[in-house]
Amino acid sequence: MALWRRFWGGTSKDIAVDLGTANLRIFLEGKGLLIHEPAMVAVNERNSNIVAVGTAAKDMLGKTPPHIITTKPLVKGVISDFEVTERLLKFFLDKIYSENFSLIPRPRIVMTVPLEMTEVERKAVEDAAFAAGAREVYLLEGVIAAALGAGLPVRESTGNLIVNIGAGSTEIAVVSLGGVVNKRTLSLAGDDFTKQIIQYSRDVFNLVIGEKVAEDVKCQIGSTQDWQQPAEFEMRGRYTLTGLPRQVVVQDTQIRESLYKSVHLLVENIKAVIELTPAELVADIYENGLIMTGGGSLLHGLDRTIARETDIPVRVVDDPITVGIRGAGSLLGNVDLINELSLPQAGSRSR
Ligand SMILES: Nc1ncnc2c1ncn2[C@@H]1O[C@H](COP(=O)(O)OP(=O)(O)OP(=O)(O)O)[C@@H](O)[C@H]1O
Ligand SMILES: [Mg+2]
Numbered sequence: 001m002a003l004w005r006r007f008w009g010g011t012s013k014d015i016a017v018d019l020g021t022a023n024l025r026i027f028l029e030g031k032g033l034l035i036h037e038p039a040m041v042a043v044n045e046r047n048s049n050i051v052a053v054g055t056a057a058k059d060m061l062g063k064t065p066p067h068i069i070t071t072k073p074l075v076k077g078v079i080s081d082f083e084v085t086e087r088l089l090k091f092f093l094d095k096i097y098s099e100n101f102s103l104i105p106r107p108r109i110v111m112t113v114p115l116e117m118t119e120v121e122r123k124a125v126e127d128a129a130f131a132a133g134a135r136e137v138y139l140l141e142g143v144i145a146a147a148l149g150a151g152l153p154v155r156e157s158t159g160n161l162i163v164n165i166g167a168g169s170t171e172i173a174v175v176s177l178g179g180v181v182n183k184r185t186l187s188l189a190g191d192d193f194t195k196q197i198i199q200y201s202r203d204v205f206n207l208v209i210g211e212k213v214a215e216d217v218k219c220q221i222g223s224t225q226d227w228q229q230p231a232e233f234e235m236r237g238r239y240t241l242t243g244l245p246r247q248v249v250v251q252d253t254q255i256r257e258s259l260y261k262s263v264h265l266l267v268e269n270i271k272a273v274i275e276l277t278p279a280e281l282v283a284d285i286y287e288n289g290l291i292m293t294g295g296g297s298l299l300h301g302l303d304r305t306i307a308r309e310t311d312i313p314v315r316v317v318d319d320p321i322t323v324g325i326r327g328a329g330s331l332l333g334n335v336d337l338i339n340e341l342s343l344p345q346a347g348s349r350s351r
Pocket of ligand 2: 324
């Protein structure tokens with residue numbers, strides 16, 4: 001076993017994978033971030049063949065005939081479709097192998113995972129990675145990966161508060177000495193903001209808009225604080241009163257109103273985590289500031305709203321959508337550090 005491991009370990013490169021509800025990111029040791037695509041697969045149900053993956057599958061969304069199904073492997077941050085997960089991972093890992101001739105397959109894979117996971121969910125992640133060709137699988141909590149990517153001293157005895165707002169889930173975690181001291185997971189995140197906009201459009205304008213339009217509205221004029229200039233967006237959808245297409249101009253103030261409840265709930269949960277954190281760590285957090293990661297943290301003004309409500313300085317990290325995979329990627333090649341920071345293995349396979 002040891003000899004076998006030395007042989008393979010000496011020649012193959014490590015890989016890190018951050019599989020999220022919206023996006024899949026893969027990092028290859030020595031090469032960097034190679035894959036960053038929507039976590040989506042389109043399958044032809046007649047023959048079970050994959051029709052498209054990643055961006056190509058997302059582009060088909062809402063436009064496929066009934067026998068072509070577009071699915072996301074994760075729902076609210078957790079694997080819900082094992083087979084799709086495995087096929088998505090395998091597709092992109094095979095692509096990496098074929099484009100990197102020097103790379104011997106069967107790599108060591110570090111997978112980022114949510115804070116709250118059942119044994120079954122945990123096994124599903126491990127199995128998907130093994131099935132996609134991993135030789136060894138290590139599970140690293142996504143917030144630890146994000147903290148590493150943000151350059152925080154995660155292994156030191158100082159408290160850092162990370163708020164990772166993804167597409168399907170938000171994780172609020174106090175990290176110190178390489179571990180998570182206090183945490184809370186919400187199913188409220190970027191997708192929820194998008195859904196609120198869809199709902200608002202239907203309630204206020206009688207206009208049914210698609211997810212893509214709503215996400216565009218959110219990213220273009222969505223906010224929790226005033227823009228310097230008022231902003232507006234032309235939304236196209238179906239007018240429910242006639243069933244025909246219609247265009248409606250929506251103002252940034254209206255979108256802010258539609259997001260208000262979700263943002264308020266998010267802030268309340270952050271406060272609750274701070275309230276339950278030991279005083280020494282709270283002092284550190286006040287000193288170090290709250291760190292925001294994940295695509296949802298790009299919502300305009302959210303950092304300022306959280307800072308105002310919590311009285312703590314807030315910083316959105318650079319490139320919050322890739323910070324987790326960059327953090328996990330920074331560990332590659334250093335087995336000791338991977339071992340120190342990743343979750344203990346409970347699975348049936350040993351390292
Ligand atoms: N400029 C922006 N403004 C607001 N939201 C944005 C912006 N850019 C991206 N987002 C949102 O960020 C989310 C995707 O973020 P991210 O890639 O971190 O999620 P994920 O890791 O796939 O999901 P999760 O961690 O919840 O499983 C989407 O909901 C997207 O709409
Ligand atoms: Mg994520």
